[in-house]
Amino acid sequence: MAEQPTIHILGAGALGSLWAAQLSQQNHVILLVKPDTVDPAQSYRSFQFVDQNQTSTVTLPCEPSISHVKEEHLIETLLVFTKSYDTLNAVKQLAPRITPLTRIVLFQNGMGSQQEVTNLLPNNPIFAASTTEGANRPDKSRVIYAGKGETWLGSIGAQQPECELKSLSSLLASSGLKLTRTPDIWEKLWLKLAINCAINPYTALLDCNNGELIGQPLFDNSITLLCHELSQAMKISGIEKTADELQALVIDVINKTANNVSSMLQDVRAGKQTEIEYINGYIESLAHTHELSMPTNLWLLQQVRARY
Incomplete structure (x- = not known):
């Protein structure tokens, strides 16, 4: 049996948790959380995921979002759901684990944070996603899938071959969420x-x-x-x-x-x-x-x- 792809998720709020829950069904998903919220003895996080009238418990491994660790824990695919104003610093804090091959997908509202990250990592495969999926988190232990939507994915970083976008969109589509790749995400x-x-x-x-x-x-x-x-x-x-x-x-x-x-x-x-x-x-x-x-x-x- 083939090893599951590993996806790191930075920013486990409502939308990040929705994607984490959906992607974890077919992938190895790791949440990157603030160091003071990771208990070394219990490096997992659980939450109730409410999808329509069905409630399930999602338990995912956690790692600190500030890293001083080098090569042995490199990140392959990073989905970033932080607030726009936190995004640049959040990505910088993971620098020791980001290689030129690390794929980064930005889900931010507004404009400006995308350019900040592409300027920080000019040679990386960087993508942006625009989504109408709805989720809310009434408290830290519960995430509600509020409304089905659609997500568009496109490249914004260094020029990438079409197969790279195709491969990434296939990975994200394994969430079961509706995903469309576009040549002009801007x-x-x-x-x-x-x-x-x-x-x-x-x-x-x-x-x-x-x-x-x-x-x-x-x-x-x-x-x-x-x-x-x-x-x-x-x-x-x-x-x-x-x-x-x-x-x-x-x-x-x-x-x-x-x-x-x-x-x-x-x-x-x-x-x-x-x-x-x-x-x-x-x-x-x-x-x-x-x-x-x-x-x-x-x-x-x-x-x-x-x-x-």
């Missing part, structure tokens, strides 16, 4: 960024679920202006989407995810740092670089910064 990342820019800060400022945005004066009176700015930002980056197309997409996502609590609002409610700098903040840095004014986006960015 377009998917940009669309997700635009949607996040147009939903997350509003939910954080209004303290409401996605579906409650429509009809709120703050949202209704500024979303069209914001979509014009986002369309302009995308055009600078080589992606053509009209403001009308973006606004229609945003409204569609709001309606389809009406009961969802955005990740930014979840962070605000939990008193945690938000990812605003990698969402609306990325758009503002792009505007600044190109000496453009995007006042609606800047106002949202400043409001979230000021309040949280």
Whole structure:
């Protein structure tokens, strides 16, 4: 019997735990966790995985996410689910275990962390994933698979042969989750960024679920202006989407995810740092670089910064 592939998962929050649970059925999955949470005598972590009405217990081996160990514990495939602002440092802390052959898949929200990692490891096979899978973790011992979605995977690092993307997508598809490989992952990342820019800060400022945005004066009176700015930002980056197309997409996502609590609002409610700098903040840095004014986006960015 062939040995199972080993996959390391960094960032075992809701989404990381969902992928860990699904991938562990056919692969050897190891969670990389903060050193102070790994008990040397019990280096496993268990959680209840709730998929629709079925609950199962998932138990996975753990290793510390900060490594001083060299060659003998090298990482072959690394899936990164950390927050955008933690990603660069989290990958740096694993440097002794990362070789030029280590495949890294980034699942971050927003934009900016992908470029930081590719700059750190310019010769590595680095990929980005954009996913609509839904998961939440009401407490540390329970992960709920909240809604089936789709994941797109594409290369963003050093030029890789097509067979490398094919091999990795086959490995991730062993999760049973719907996966599609794409030659242009940047377009998917940009669309997700635009949607996040147009939903997350509003939910954080209004303290409401996605579906409650429509009809709120703050949202209704500024979303069209914001979509014009986002369309302009995308055009600078080589992606053509009209403001009308973006606004229609945003409204569609709001309606389809009406009961969802955005990740930014979840962070605000939990008193945690938000990812605003990698969402609306990325758009503002792009505007600044190109000496453009995007006042609606800047106002949202400043409001979230000021309040949280």
